């Protein structure tokens with residue numbers, strides 16, 4: 746998983762990700778392991794944003810970001826149950 750690729754779903758160009766940053770469409774060359782790695786990266790980014798927003802007092806937004814983190818981590822768990830390509 747490296748380099749850039751144009752998304753088949755929305756058309757934006759993605760760099761060093763296994764799934765589209767905008768719409769979540771998988772790269773045509775991504776394996777389940779690649780997708781899990783990207784989902785972990787997204788979970789970490791959402792967690793960092795959650796901590797930042799909580800520190801600013803934006804607790805509603807922080808709560809929402811907590812749900813985003815959980816959704817990404819659910820993806821990681823599901824992807825790890827797939828056989829790697």
Ligand SMILES: [Zn+2]
Pocket residue numbers: 752753754755756757765766767768769770
């Ligand atoms: Zn896309």
